[in-house]
Amino acid sequence: MADTKRIPFGSKNFREIRLIAREICNFFVDKNLDALLVACNTTNACALDILQDNLKIPCFDLINSVSEIVDKQIIGVLATQTTVRSSYYKNAINSKKENTIIFQQECPEFVSEIEKEKLNLDKLNSLSDLYLRPLINKNIEELILGCSHYPLIYDFLRKKLDSNIKIIDPSVALIKKFNESFTIPKTACYEGLSYENVEFFVTSEKDVFFKKVKIWFEINKEIRLVNLRSNI
Numbered sequence: 001m002a003d004t005k006r007i008p009f010g011s012k013n014f015r016e017i018r019l020i021a022r023e024i025c026n027f028f029v030d031k032n033l034d035a036l037l038v039a040c041n042t043t044n045a046c047a048l049d050i051l052q053d054n055l056k057i058p059c060f061d062l063i064n065s066v067s068e069i070v071d072k073q074i075i076g077v078l079a080t081q082t083t084v085r086s087s088y089y090k091n092a093i094n095s096k097k098e099n100t101i102i103f104q105q106e107c108p109e110f111v112s113e114i115e116k117e118k119l120n121l122d123k124l125n126s127l128s129d130l131y132l133r134p135l136i137n138k139n140i141e142e143l144i145l146g147c148s149h150y151p152l153i154y155d156f157l158r159k160k161l162d163s164n165i166k167i168i169d170p171s172v173a174l175i176k177k178f179n180e181s182f183t184i185p186k187t188a189c190y191e192g193l194s195y196e197n198v199e200f201f202v203t204s205e206k207d208v209f210f211k212k213v214k215i216w217f218e219i220n221k222e223i224r225l226v227n228l229r230s231n232i
Contacts, residue, residue: 001024001027001028001201001202001226002200002201002202002203002209003020003024003202003203003228004202004203004204004205004208004209005202005203005204005205006020006203007111007115008080008111008112009040009042009043009080009082010042010079010080010081010082010083010111010147011080011081011082011108012042012082013082014046014082014086017042017043017046017047017082018046018047018050020043020047020228021043021047021050021051022050022054023228023229024043024051024228025050025051025054025055026228027201027226027228028055029054029055033055033057034057034058034182035057035058035059035060035178035181035182036051036055036057036058036059036060037059037060037174037178038051038059038060038061038062039062039148039171039174040062040148041062041063041079041080041083041146041147041148041170042080042082042083042147044061044062044063044083044088045063045082045083045086045088045089046082046086046088048061048064058181060174060177060178060181061174062146062148062170062171062173062174063088063089063092063146063170064092065170065173065174065176065177066144066168066170066173066174067089067092067093067095067096067097068096068173068177069168069173069176070093070097070100070142070144070168071142072141072142072166073099073100073101073141074100074101074103074138074139074140074141074142075093075100075101075102075103075140075141075142075143075144076102076103076104076105076135076138076140076142076143076144077089077102077103077104077105077143077144077146078105078107078110078131078132078135078143078144078145078146078147078150079104079105079106079107079146079147080106080107080108080111080146080147081106081108083146083147084104084105084106084146085106089102089104089144089146090102103134103135103138103140104146105131105132105134105135106131107127107131107147107150109127110127110131110147110149110150110153111147111149113127114149114150114152114153115149115212117211117212117215119153124153124156125156128153128157128160129160132157132160132161136161140165141164141165141166142165142166142167142168143157143161143165143166143167143168144168144170145157145167145168145169145170146170148170148171151169151171152216154167154169195219195221198219198221199221199224200213200221200222200223200224201223201224201225201226202223202224202225202226203225203226203227203228204225206223206224206225207223209223210222210223
């Protein structure tokens with residue numbers, strides 16, 4: 001489920017995110033889910049409790065998953081404004097690893113640039129310098145990509161950092177945690193790579209989303225349009 005009608009989430013306030021989360025719960029409530037993977041850091045930071053309390057199934061989230069695998073002392077986090085201001089990353093990491101120093105950087109323009117069909121490399125270059133410089137100056141040892149859009153420019157960011165700074169994609173930690181909880185035979189995993197058992201739902205511009213998914217992930221699947229408010 002991608003709520004394309006109301007993106008970007010990263011600039012919305014806490015209350016708005018929680019209202020949207022309740023609507024997402026209403027959509028999923030009759031889908032017989034065994035688990036939910038929360039693929040948006042901002043929703044994770046502001047409304048994980050709503051998803052857990054309403055769906056009453058295991059909810060695997062990005063922030064708590066990645067907080068379990070950081071192993072350095074000085075951590076940088078690139079994220080949206082709302083995620084940074086929630087302090088969820090700081091609280092989650094500090095609860096699992098003592099004496100960790102965490103520096104967060106808001107990246108308000110990244111998502112809109114990454115969403116473009118053709119990347120403006122000059123603009124991305126200047127934005128990357130702007131957002132990374134404060135963290136580099138703090139001598140970070142690990143960098144967490146705290147928005148699910150940012151791994152799409154991983155290679156771009158990698159070139160901006162010293163090789164000794166590890167870049168962490170929280171989705172890798174999330175999938176690892178999910179796989180540890182739900183044992184799936186290898187044969188089933190390989191069959192799943194066909195995406196025949198995957199359904200995509202969006203709330204607007206399904207043709208645009210279809211094109212992006214095909215470009216980004218080489219997935220060619222029907223995209224279904226839904227209305228979260230009325231659940232149709």
